[in-house]
Amino acid sequence: AVxxxxxxxxxxxxxxxHYGWLTDEGVVEAAEILGLSPLQVEELATFYEMIYxxxxxxxxxxxxxxxxxxxxxxxxxxxxxxxxxxxxxxxxTADGIFTLLPCSCLGNCGNGPAMMLGDNMYEKLTPDExxxxxxxxxxxxxxxxx
Amino acid sequence: MxxxxxxxxxxGRPVTFAExxxxxxxxxxxxxxxxxxxxxxxQAVIDSGMRGRGGAGFPTGRKWSFxxxxxxxxxxxxxxxxEMEPGTxxxxxxxxxxxxxxxxxxxxxxxxxxxxxxxxxxxxGYETPxxxxxxxxxxAHEAGFLGKxxxxxxxxxxxxxxxxxxxxxxxxxxALMNALEGRRANPRSKPPxxxxxxxWESPTVVNNVETLSNVPFIISHGPTRFKELAKLPEASGMKxxxxxxxxxxxxxxxxxxxxxxxEIIDGPCGGMLPGRKFKGCIPGGAATPYLTAxxxxxxxxxxxxxxxxxxxxxxxxxxxxxxxxxVGATLNLTRFFAHESCGWCTPCREGLPYVREILTRxxxxxxxxxxxxxxxxxxxxLNYAFCALAPGATGPIEALLRLFEDELREHITKxxxxxxx
Ligand SMILES: Cc1cc2nc3c(=O)[nH]c(=O)nc-3n(C[C@H](O)[C@H](O)[C@H](O)COP(=O)(O)O)c2cc1C
Ligand code: SF4
Ligand code: FES
Numbered sequence: 001a002v003x004x005x006x007x008x009x010x011x012x013x014x015x016x017x018h019y020g021w022l023t024d025e026g027v028v029e030a031a032e033i034l035g036l037s038p039l040q041v042e043e044l045a046t047f048y049e050m051i052y053x054x055x056x057x058x059x060x061x062x063x064x065x066x067x068x069x070x071x072x073x074x075x076x077x078x079x080x081x082x083x084x085x086x087x088x089x090x091x092x093t094a095d096g097i098f099t100l101l102p103c104s105c106l107g108n109c110g111n112g113p114a115m116m117l118g119d120n121m122y123e124k125l126t127p128d129e130x131x132x133x134x135x136x137x138x139x140x141x142x143x144x145x146x
Numbered sequence: 147m148x149x150x151x152x153x154x155x156x157x158g159r160p161v162t163f164a165e166x167x168x169x170x171x172x173x174x175x176x177x178x179x180x181x182x183x184x185x186x187x188x189q190a191v192i193d194s195g196m197r198g199r200g201g202a203g204f205p206t207g208r209k210w211s212f213x214x215x216x217x218x219x220x221x222x223x224x225x226x227x228x229e230m231e232p233g234t235x236x237x238x239x240x241x242x243x244x245x246x247x248x249x250x251x252x253x254x255x256x257x258x259x260x261x262x263x264x265x266x267x268x269x270x271g272y273e274t275p276x277x278x279x280x281x282x283x284x285x286a287h288e289a290g291f292l293g294k295x296x297x298x299x300x301x302x303x304x305x306x307x308x309x310x311x312x313x314x315x316x317x318x319x320x321a322l323m324n325a326l327e328g329r330r331a332n333p334r335s336k337p338p339x340x341x342x343x344x345x346w347e348s349p350t351v352v353n354n355v356e357t358l359s360n361v362p363f364i365i366s367h368g369p370t371r372f373k374e375l376a377k378l379p380e381a382s383g384m385k386x387x388x389x390x391x392x393x394x395x396x397x398x399x400x401x402x403x404x405x406x407x408x409e410i411i412d413g414p415c416g417g418m419l420p421g422r423k424f425k426g427c428i429p430g431g432a433a434t435p436y437l438t439a440x441x442x443x444x445x446x447x448x449x450x451x452x453x454x455x456x457x458x459x460x461x462x463x464x465x466x467x468x469x470x471x472x473v474g475a476t477l478n479l480t481r482f483f484a485h486e487s488c489g490w491c492t493p494c495r496e497g498l499p500y501v502r503e504i505l506t507r508x509x510x511x512x513x514x515x516x517x518x519x520x521x522x523x524x525x526x527x528l529n530y531a532f533c534a535l536a537p538g539a540t541g542p543i544e545a546l547l548r549l550f551e552d553e554l555r556e557h558i559t560k561x562x563x564x565x566x567x
Contacts, residue, residue: 002263002346005328009311034328043330047488049312050270066232067432068390068464070478104314104482105232105432106271109462110388110396116271 021052057092057099062116065102068109080127150363152400155243163285166246174365179299187258194369195382200354203448212341213349222345223264224352228317231431234462236386237355239398241275245282251361256303270312314486319352332490333533377404381447391465408442422467430459433538435545471565472550476542477505483539494536511562
């Protein structure tokens with residue numbers, strides 16, 4: 001590293017890992033660590049797809065809606081998952097477990113529709129498989145099925 | 147078929163450092179440090195005729211030659227591994243199989259242009275490539291290929307990783323430099339070009355993962371050998387193609403430049419999915435205008451694809467069957483570009499949502515004939531933008547109007563999308 005502010009993304013990711021999302025407190029703390037003003041951190045925080053400046057569920061689902069996944073039916077999958085979770089795209093389930101977000105190309109275009117859930121990548125997803133994955137992930141959090 | 151980037155690949159796992167070295171890895175670095183001056187390395191890359199693999203196809207050696215030679219102060223090299231162009235996943239596959247080519251290629255490039263500190267900028271979601279690179283960098287350090295006084299040559303190079311958090315514009319080279327510095331990733335004005343004033347105001351070269359990974363072969367086997375791997379006399383080298391969409395095998399393969407589109411689809415891709423017919427494709431990532439069945443005999447190289455009004459781009463081919471609605475596809479692509487607009491300049495920030503709305507209307511069966519003229523005119527305005535994102539976004543729009551006007555008109559006259567059942 002050449003300058004402290006180079007670490008901005010790493011610092012924001014770590015604070016997000018700690019709080020679950022990048023809270024107002026988190027922004028102030030990041031600013032102190034990086035020697036920036038909170039506004040300068042805000043400018044960065046709002047720029048990136050994977051930095052959450054609003055509360056999210058315990059697990060964030062990023063479902064790719066770019067062209068290759070579109071060709072393989074990601075629109076149907078998004079509708080299915082939204083219905084299954086009972087949220088609009090962008091929303092968080094009532095139990096606070098899942099947030100469902102459409103996202104840009106995940107670099108897994110040959111295996112569409114592709115999805116990232118937390119740090120895990122899922123490929124060639126069908127609605128049935130998506131249901132199973134949601135069930136497994138929900139169980140991991142120790143909550144009972146919705 | 148001779149492979150350059152995939153020659154060390156092992157099935158189902160990355161190649162190890164020991165295997166890479168045993169199969170001739172780091173021979174190019176040893177050769178360059180022992181027998182070649184930095185200018186010789188640069189000249190070899192110029193002679194190879196290699197063009198950048200990041201999308202724009204700029205000659206790599208020429209780009210390096212713009213870096214001033216005798217200025218005091220640091221110079222930087224950045225490897226662009228943002229790879230967020232929809233339809234493109236070649237850099238990920240390459241780094242999952244072999245991170246050492248990139249490490250060796252970057253040390254050679256740093257030597258050629260006098261760089262002591264180089265960076266690899268990696269997108270979010272590429273944690274496996276990042277882990278592979280971290281390991282490769284440590285191993286290269288331990289073997290004396292990185293760090294101070296490499297192999298006793300007096301040359302020093304450090305290599306750092308920078309992990310991003312997801313935003314397409316970070317792949318634009320000047321935006322990338324802002325992102326790396328920890329600033330909001332809006333593009334910078336050009337001129338001054340990065341080769342003169344780049345990262346921290348110092349001369350900087352930005353190259354793609356695949357571009358840099360080809361450098362060791364050019365040095366170890368010679369520029370002529372590299373050039374002659376291509377299938378056309380004007381072309382140079384091999385290219386990674388990553389295919390997605392309606393084919394049997396959606397693979398990432400290394401092929402000679404100049405193979406035809408049809409040969410790629412029928413060969414490594416195993417043809418179209420059962421019962422499907424080829425309608426068209428995006429040849430090289432979201433920003434490249436469509437090709438159609440008329441282009442199946444087109445050799446895939448930079449100049450040949452440019453000759454029919456498109457671009458080779460990244461080599462990310464997205465194949466569409468005859469049931470695909472091209473208005474829908476263009477709407478999807480425009481939505482992507484509008485979403486990823488960084489908001490800095492008006493033609494892009496305001497223009498792309500406007501075009502998206504028109505396409506949404508047409509796709510929903512609410513279009514009017516005048517919309518087609520508005521689209522055509524507006525696609526031109528997008529070219530007045532500050533960076534190449536918005537001009538790239540016109541690619542699919544312009545191609546929709548040029549190649550699929552009948553489909554557009556059918557949406558308008560039938561007042562619905564003819565492909566939705
Ligand atoms: C919006 C936008 C996104 C880009 N994304 C990438 C990218 O992810 N990877 C890349 O190598 N080049 C990308 N480029 C091209 C780079 O600006 C630059 O031309 C390239 O990294 C140069 O490498 P090359 O000469 O080796 O091709 C992008 C360009 C634009 C305008
Ligand atoms: S063209 Fe778009 S991405 Fe590029 S500077 Fe303008 S607003 Fe930003
Ligand atoms: S288009 Fe979905 S992963 Fe690339």
